[in-house]
Amino acid sequence: xxxxxxxxxxxxxxxxxxxxYGLAWxxxxxxxxxxxxxxxxxxxxxxxxxxxxxxxxxxxxLVTITTNVCRDLWRSGAYRMSRRAADVDDPAVAATISSGxxxxxxxxxxxxxxxxxxxxxxxxxxxxxxxxVLHDYQGYDHRQVAEVLHIAHDAARKRYSRxxxxxxxxxxxxx
Amino acid sequence: MSERERxxxxxxxxxxxxxxxxxxxxxxxxxxxxxxxxxxRTGRFSPRRFRPAPWIQRPxxxxxxxxxxxxxxxxxxxxxxxxxxxxxxxxxxxxxxxxSFGAGDVPALAAALRRGGRIRTQGSLTLELAASGVAxxxxxxxxxxxxxxxxxxxxGRRLTCDLAGGDAYFTTGRDFRGAALEVTTPDVRAxxxxxxxxxxxxxxxxxxCVMEGRVRVATIGDPAGEAVxxxxxxxxxxxxxxxxxTLPILDDSVHRLHEQxxxxxxxxxx
Numbered sequence: 464x465x466x467x468x469x470x471x472x473x474x475x476x477x478x479x480x481x482x483x484y485g486l487a488w489x490x491x492x493x494x495x496x497x498x499x500x501x502x503x504x505x506x507x508x509x510x511x512x513x514x515x516x517x518x519x520x521x522x523x524x525l526v527t528i529t530t531n532v533c534r535d536l537w538r539s540g541a542y543r544m545s546r547r548a549a550d551v552d553d554p555a556v557a558a559t560i561s562s563g564x565x566x567x568x569x570x571x572x573x574x575x576x577x578x579x580x581x582x583x584x585x586x587x588x589x590x591x592x593x594x595x596v597l598h599d600y601q602g603y604d605h606r607q608v609a610e611v612l613h614i615a616h617d618a619a620r621k622r623y624s625r626x627x628x629x630x631x632x633x634x635x636x637x638x
Numbered sequence: 639m640s641e642r643e644r645x646x647x648x649x650x651x652x653x654x655x656x657x658x659x660x661x662x663x664x665x666x667x668x669x670x671x672x673x674x675x676x677x678x679r680t681g682r683f684s685p686r687r688f689r690p691a692p693w694i695q696r697p698x699x700x701x702x703x704x705x706x707x708x709x710x711x712x713x714x715x716x717x718x719x720x721x722x723x724x725x726x727x728x729x730x731x732x733x734x735x736x737x738s739f740g741a742g743d744v745p746a747l748a749a750a751l752r753r754g755g756r757i758r759t760q761g762s763l764t765l766e767l768a769a770s771g772v773a774x775x776x777x778x779x780x781x782x783x784x785x786x787x788x789x790x791x792x793x794g795r796r797l798t799c800d801l802a803g804g805d806a807y808f809t810t811g812r813d814f815r816g817a818a819l820e821v822t823t824p825d826v827r828a829x830x831x832x833x834x835x836x837x838x839x840x841x842x843x844x845x846x847c848v849m850e851g852r853v854r855v856a857t858i859g860d861p862a863g864e865a866v867x868x869x870x871x872x873x874x875x876x877x878x879x880x881x882x883x884t885l886p887i888l889d890d891s892v893h894r895l896h897e898q899x900x901x902x903x904x905x906x907x908x
Contacts, residue, residue, distance in 0.1 A: 473679045480675070484666040498670050503686065505678045580657050599658040631654045 465513050472512075475521075476505065482522065483529050489596045490533040492585045503532045526601065527611050530593055537589055583633040591626035598623050718788040719770040720752040724905055728779065730761020753787040759804065766901055771813035773797060774902030776894075778805035789817040796820070799837075801844075807836040807898045811906030821846075822858070825876045829854045829865070834899060836891050843877035847891040857882055 464471045488497035597608045609619035677683045726741040734750040759781045768774040769788035781804025789795040795817035819830035821837045825844040834850035855874040856865040868874045876882040
């Protein structure tokens with residue numbers, strides 16, 4: 464990897480591309496922006512590959528880079544978020560939303576539920592949204608979230624509680 | 639929050655968390671995935687559509703500047719009025735620091751005195767100053783005084799005057815409310831609780847004459863001496879031997895304070 468061997472790089476990409484893209488999509492709520500962010504993350508990784516510690520799991524490093532890139536994207540003038548609902552009409556996303564029962568009505572409900580959750584999530588302030596995405600989507604515990612966000616463990620826990628309460632207020636009576 | 643509400647809230651939070659966790663895991667489109675894979679593998683990336691905002695466009699970059707601007711704006715907003723020269727009567731000169739001014743040189747004198755400083759009157763000259771709406775001060779002949787800037791509007795609400803010698807007269811205006819005025823001589827420290835008083839410092843000692851309101855007078859260098867509150871119409875005389883007594887105010891001081899108040903009235907009611 465550190466010697467930029469093409470096959471090693473391809474293997475790395477195959478292993479982590481979905482992690483980066485999924486996280487970016489959850490944070491940004493849109494396919495085009497998630498693709499931009501993913502491209503940016505892998506460009507940064509390529510440039511900083513010599514800093515990669517082969518003895519450690521690169522996932523937390525990638526999550527940190529992705530979170531920072533999404534934050535930059537969020538703040539950049541050209542990509543100012545419109546905070547609109549997630550693009551669940553996107554075939555790539557819609558195809559992944561299924562009740563698993565081969566039931567169009569259940570699928571419609573699941574799609575609507577997905578749209579509501581994603582829209583409410585995108586309405587949260589960036590720090591709260593990141594906290595929910597890392598904890599509930601990425602599956603990180605509060606200590607890992609604290610490390611990614613460079614905040615104290617207690618602060619990460621409290622931020623998550625606030626984020627969940629804020630999301631609950633937005634979704635109250637709608638789920 | 640009642641127990642029932644708490645339970646409902648917990649159930650509701652649980653439902654939201656489950657809804658978040660149940661969301662689908664979006665996957666990149668195959669074409670995008672393949673293109674980026676090739677770029678990453680070869681190190682030849684296509685031109686970036688997104689460039690991170692330069693540091694100057696990031697909010698953190700502006701925070702120190704914004705804080706500085708706010709601080710500067712606060713200081714400007716807090717700044718009280720300047721001292722204005724409303725009169726210089728008699729023959730003689732006024733020294734502000736080391737600069738010397740004649741009685742007729744009011745604009746230059748006013749510019750030098752704007753924020754106070756060390757003032758010495760020479761000859762028979764009397765100098766009258768006012769800070770719009772806040773206070774007026776008058777310094778008689780052969781006065782040696784160090785006067786502070788008028789009090790700020792919100793912070794630093796304090797006006798101090800160190801009187802080494804001569805006669806000084808003070809009257810406060812309506813905007814002075816809540817500020818502190820302290821006049822110190824080698825013998826006494828007078829803290830104004832009222833609106834119109836004089837502090838006279840001569841070789842025999844100091845005298846604080848109160849025409850209106852109250853002034854708390856402490857004898858300097860008196861270890862047991864507590865401040866004496868001098869009511870209006872009275873004066874506190876403290877000799878160089880630190881002996882002190884409270885007596886009725888003399889007509890001359892009343893007259894001078896009336897004169898000073900009349901001269902400064904227009905300024906104090908602004």
